[in-house]
Amino acid sequence: MKPLNPRISDWQGKRAWIIGASSGIGEALARRLRRDGARLALTARNQAALRKVAAPGELVLPADVTDVESLR
Numbered sequence: 894m895k896p897l898n899p900r901i902s903d904w905q906g907k908r909a910w911i912i913g914a915s916s917g918i919g920e921a922l923a924r925r926l927r928r929d930g931a932r933l934a935l936t937a938r939n940q941a942a943l944r945k946v947a948a949p950g951e952l953v954l955p956a957d958v959t960d961v962e963s964l965r
Contacts, residue, residue: 905930912958915942927951 901907909926913919915937923935923946933951937943940955947953956963
């Protein structure tokens with residue numbers, strides 16, 4: 894049976910949206926996927942911290958995903 898979420902070994906040119914990208918695991922994941930060639934969209938509540946993590950040209954979407962209004 895084919896897995897529902899097959900492992901992605903080549904991130905070059907693929908897109909990823911990371912929630913919680915301003916610190917911790919989200920920040921580490923952003924740095925790793927960027928290094929592996931992914932195009933990123935980054936979301937977190939802390940806009941200042943999020944901008945420090947983001948690289949030029951990346952989509953930065955400050956929001957609290959538990960607040961529907963902040964996602965509009």
